[in-house]
Amino acid sequence: MANQLITFDEATQSFHLKNNSISYVMSVEEGNVLSHIYFGKKINHYSGFFKYPRLDRGFSGNLPTSLDRTYSKDTLPQEFSGNNTGDYRVPAVIIKSESGARTTDFRYVSYEIINGKPSIKGLPHSYVIDENEAQTLIIKMEDATLNATIELSYTIYANRSVIARHTTINNNSTAAFDIEKLASLQVDLPKQNMEVISLPGAHVRERQIERQLVKHGVTQFESRRGSSSHFMNPFIALANPNTTEFQGDVIGFQLVYSGNHQFTLERDYQDQTRVVIGINEYNFDWQLKPQEVFETPEVLMVYSDKGLNGMSDTYAKLLRERVARGRYQYAERPIVINNWEATYFEFDEKKIQGILDQAAPLGVEMFVLDDGWFGHRDDDNSSLGDWFEHANKLKGGLRDIANRVHDKKMKFGLWFEPEMISEESQLYREHPDYALQVPNRGKTPSRNQYVLDFSRQEIVNNIFNQMTKILDAVDIDYIKWDMNRNMSEVYSMAYAAEQQGEISHRYILGLYDLMNRLTTRYPKILFEGCSGGGGRFDAGVLYYMPQSWTSDNTDAFARLKIQYGTSLAFPISSMTAHVSAVPNHQTGRSTSLKMRGDVAMSGVFGYELNLGEMEDGEKSEVVNQITFYKKYRQLLQYGDFTRLKSPFESNYTAWQFTSPEKDIAILFRYTGLAEAQAEFTTTQMANLNPEMIYENVTTGVAYGGDELMNIGLYDTLQKGDFTSEVTILKAK
Numbered sequence: 001m002a003n004q005l006i007t008f009d010e011a012t013q014s015f016h017l018k019n020n021s022i023s024y025v026m027s028v029e030e031g032n033v034l035s036h037i038y039f040g041k042k043i044n045h046y047s048g049f050f051k052y053p054r055l056d057r058g059f060s061g062n063l064p065t066s067l068d069r070t071y072s073k074d075t076l077p078q079e080f081s082g083n084n085t086g087d088y089r090v091p092a093v094i095i096k097s098e099s100g101a102r103t104t105d106f107r108y109v110s111y112e113i114i115n116g117k118p119s120i121k122g123l124p125h126s127y128v129i130d131e132n133e134a135q136t137l138i139i140k141m142e143d144a145t146l147n148a149t150i151e152l153s154y155t156i157y158a159n160r161s162v163i164a165r166h167t168t169i170n171n172n173s174t175a176a177f178d179i180e181k182l183a184s185l186q187v188d189l190p191k192q193n194m195e196v197i198s199l200p201g202a203h204v205r206e207r208q209i210e211r212q213l214v215k216h217g218v219t220q221f222e223s224r225r226g227s228s229s230h231f232m233n234p235f236i237a238l239a240n241p242n243t244t245e246f247q248g249d250v251i252g253f254q255l256v257y258s259g260n261h262q263f264t265l266e267r268d269y270q271d272q273t274r275v276v277i278g279i280n281e282y283n284f285d286w287q288l289k290p291q292e293v294f295e296t297p298e299v300l301m302v303y304s305d306k307g308l309n310g311m312s313d314t315y316a317k318l319l320r321e322r323v324a325r326g327r328y329q330y331a332e333r334p335i336v337i338n339n340w341e342a343t344y345f346e347f348d349e350k351k352i353q354g355i356l357d358q359a360a361p362l363g364v365e366m367f368v369l370d371d372g373w374f375g376h377r378d379d380d381n382s383s384l385g386d387w388f389e390h391a392n393k394l395k396g397g398l399r400d401i402a403n404r405v406h407d408k409k410m411k412f413g414l415w416f417e418p419e420m421i422s423e424e425s426q427l428y429r430e431h432p433d434y435a436l437q438v439p440n441r442g443k444t445p446s447r448n449q450y451v452l453d454f455s456r457q458e459i460v461n462n463i464f465n466q467m468t469k470i471l472d473a474v475d476i477d478y479i480k481w482d483m484n485r486n487m488s489e490v491y492s493m494a495y496a497a498e499q500q501g502e503i504s505h506r507y508i509l510g511l512y513d514l515m516n517r518l519t520t521r522y523p524k525i526l527f528e529g530c531s532g533g534g535g536r537f538d539a540g541v542l543y544y545m546p547q548s549w550t551s552d553n554t555d556a557f558a559r560l561k562i563q564y565g566t567s568l569a570f571p572i573s574s575m576t577a578h579v580s581a582v583p584n585h586q587t588g589r590s591t592s593l594k595m596r597g598d599v600a601m602s603g604v605f606g607y608e609l610n611l612g613e614m615e616d617g618e619k620s621e622v623v624n625q626i627t628f629y630k631k632y633r634q635l636l637q638y639g640d641f642t643r644l645k646s647p648f649e650s651n652y653t654a655w656q657f658t659s660p661e662k663d664i665a666i667l668f669r670y671t672g673l674a675e676a677q678a679e680f681t682t683t684q685m686a687n688l689n690p691e692m693i694y695e696n697v698t699t700g701v702a703y704g705g706d707e708l709m710n711i712g713l714y715d716t717l718q719k720g721d722f723t724s725e726v727t728i729l730k731a732k
């Protein structure tokens, strides 16, 4: 290891994780309680003497082993708090033992520092490709009464402002116990008046940025839907009130998990804020038998002193470079034509040939056959679970379609919804117990479908076998992996009563197992995640699939907020975005083809409309869009992304893509509603080299980098609603 990133000072019993940008400090206090000291900007030299002040506070009790009335777990900032032992704040771990006690108190025992980063079994996680790029501290904590140990794992990367944390518990006793809650992370931040930024949303309105003061009491951001969900993304950031996109402190927390999650904040009576993050304790109860181990998902903590853009840049690079994997991790992603909004369920080989004939000459690179090609699926009421070809829809079958697509020198993509079952299906007739259901109760339908019980290996295997049969027979280049409802009646017909609290998490383990087996077996296939649009847009899915359908809402104006919000925590290369027809099918709004193109190009680009209905003028505009995108695709998919003006704040949105060398930048500006006698506005760019001279490639005007960042450019006043402007600046 070139650099020692983690040190332990024996004298002061303190840990210091440090790289060029961040420091994380903890110490072992009296009674072996592990306290949190600091997470933030790098501290070159830490004395080891920043001790939490001692004071006898009323109604905050003391350690059972000490008569010191000035020392209490109820006030001390900590790294992993127990339950029912005098710390009244939200606990990180609750275990119900054989005796019925729900009492936990894990104390520090020892530590180990290892080079690199171990993997987490069965769960997605960030990784290293070289042992020297990170070090991992594993802190062992013990609850002697339970005879259980917890390992807190902290990885610090040498060159990223990231700490990756997760927790492992071992049952060393001779009796089973129930884990009712086990957080991936706890951290007690001794800061006042922090604001929390979260990404709530809904189907077709995903990841809308919300920012609020963290008030006294408990604030919770969670999903109980069995998936990470449209409704609350597994991400929050804690910022100072004066933190903006460009300056100020912020700490991001992102859970690498696709199931029920829980982000809890508690501002205590001393104005400290406890953060506890992990699998949601709702409907969770894991029976851990003697000698068994349970590992939690991982949380990626990011610190930035350069505002929200700084945090997002760290996340984008981390997720792109050390969470995403496979052949497409850095590959330029193909431009898609998807038939969904063009045909919905009504297609045959002639219609598809029509789409191909239209799309190929325009320069489109991949055709995706969406929902409706399997079982006897002619609408969304049947056939999920029957992954064999629809007998009457495509004469010649999928193979013929694949040939037709490949004849056009395009790639062929196919839609699947592997986790679902329709009652009207062969699979259901043969295996009604395959659906999640509670005995003697009705099942809640949603989109007239049910969720397969992926906690059972044989069900995962069944779907795997059905899918491989298709994938082995047909030359498929891409899969869109959909998931179109949330879970209810979470219960498995195959597990014992005392294990029913394990099913939601076991489902996710089964899901990851299937994703892992398919992505490993078919490395040449590009997988795209989807869940009614962006309902499972999370770092867990991204580990298997480098891109996801951002939203079923393809309206360009609505997409500004959705894509802006998504970019807070995810890289542009993970966000797919398509141009669709107007009036838009979700909002009824009409926007210009230019605006639709300029929004979709700020993501992984494609089309989702009937090209046959376009006029010649529009088609040549499409050719121009595709030519432009191909020329700048590397920059648009993998360049540095900076948010400049927020659609959540005004009528104007602006963002920018910049090459790593800062020699080329593309500025996108969008205006919502037009106004008469509108005021003149300017946009200041960012992330340029102040010393460089940049030429506007359209006008030939040369600007100083510092000029563009400080004076900026006037925005063009355009007539009509929903307009956009793209400016390319190249260093001379």
Ligand code: GLA
Binding pocket: 340, 370, 371, 380, 415, 482, 484, 530, 531, 532, 533, 549, 551, 552
């Ligand atoms: C979901 C997806 C859509 C489409 C439909 C098909 O809603 O997000 O893009 O694939 O399912 O049923």
